[in-house]
Amino acid sequence: MRTIVARRLCTVAFIAIATSSSAKAATSYDVQAFGQQLSIPQNSASGYVLARHYITPMQACGYTRCDVMSVTYFSGTGAISSGPIITTNVSGISTRLLINGNVFSSPISFTQPIEVQLLSNGKPNLGGSLQGGVSGTLFYYNIDTRSSKTYIYMSGTITPIAGTCSVPSQTVKLPNTMLNKLDRVGSTAGLKNFQIQVNNCPKGYNRIGYLLEPVGGVIENAPGVLPLTGGSTASGVKIQITDDKGQPATMETSIQVDDYRKETGGSYAIPMQASYIRTGSTATPGTVNGALNVLLDYQ
Template structure:
């Protein structure tokens, strides 16, 4: 059976008031002028006492940054459309850590904002940014439980997540986790075959806070480096699963000893293809994915003993099993040929093979196959 996965100075003043002098009516005027002057000084001082401080009381750092975006192996199905999301990648979490420092004012609560920025919008998009692969872009989404942020998408190169903090002056750092989930998106025509993902637009982080009007650069969340493989399939499977029923075999058929075979059964893999790539295939043992032999491991509900199952390719040779990977040159991968414009049929066989002392019973094995396009 095959399964397909396919950041005041104190002021003081002093003045001497003139006494009112009889016979000098102008003395009152002079005294009033001085009083007005003093009143003006007092008003100025009051204004200075209540003006906001130019210094911040919250100090914040960024942790777990300078990341490389890792995509693994992403298969681009046949017939994808522009705007289609190919899949979300493993999320990363960076930390905003803040505490309150002893400066001029006594602020012990504030909101700190992480401002993420990037460039290179993909044509026709406001939320997808072009990678080094033509037709493939990346979208960034931010979430944080501590910051009450959900699904914040970077739009036109910018995203902001604000977190409120409160605590004693010179107290310990408080942490808020901000998770970023990248997703690869189809932005245009994609060439057939396999290509390495090596660069994405870098994402910078700048901090601002509610108790000041300055900002601090905190480095890069993503440096712009990336790893991964994009495999643009030229074929799609026409069957979601395939069950191969082997004929019943007599134990005497294996009397020649270990390695003797019996009851071959033909089957085929059927795919619908478009031209443009060489097609290779890897079979993987589902029961034991680390199996690199040419004999499948039986499932635990099999009752027969001393028997395994082999799969033969179109030349009649037993297939050795490999990792579930579409990477070119994958272990035990073999070449089928050029993808046709239409149906591609891969003829195969399955058979019993003796692996030890034989006793009768049921036999069941499972395998998956992975296509590679180069």
């Protein structure tokens, strides 16, 4: 299970042509991840994601699609590592690279940003600089693509902060809806407003982010739509999550809690909406269930 708190996991239950790389001379790309002062929870269980940095295909290989052939890992001291989780030179902090949401295992292409994570490894977080090696000139990841090499460095100073936010679990019950209101694929009905609560955030963090993770995974080409979970008996209908303006929610990308203030901390409510959405050319009535994990990260 992918959890955080400094990811704190809560579950919200809901009831009711990419461009291919053309041949070019091999070149290299140097990418800096993080690169600022990072405030990280002082105490968190091993494996919790503490912070995230995203790298676009253009930054990684100069194209809208990168074809990855291999990934080589290095620890913060510059020693080669077996990966995929590697130690930094900051006590208590490890790092992991995700491509299309997974660690690298075989040649793969990506058109969406890849993610560099900082994770707790269960040791005391003593803070310090992430820069690899004594001089900060060593990289953590060497990505070989079909047309280039990408070197990922990490920089920034980690400051431990005592305490994290809390996110309570909740159940959102959508109203009963007649199937004939969902008369075509993409039509919605049964709108329900709800809020994601981010409570008791301590002061001192530079940024707090939340990430929405559908239970069952992201459905391709279906923005904001949740897979059906246990107990669902309807077909051709799912639940869609949107922001308070009706735009499909962004999944599996960290979004800043805008109202958080480093000087004061506090509690915050993120307004959201849920509704039924017709997803199949044929549909049958019944129960529609979905679930969403809310994950927090800190910088």
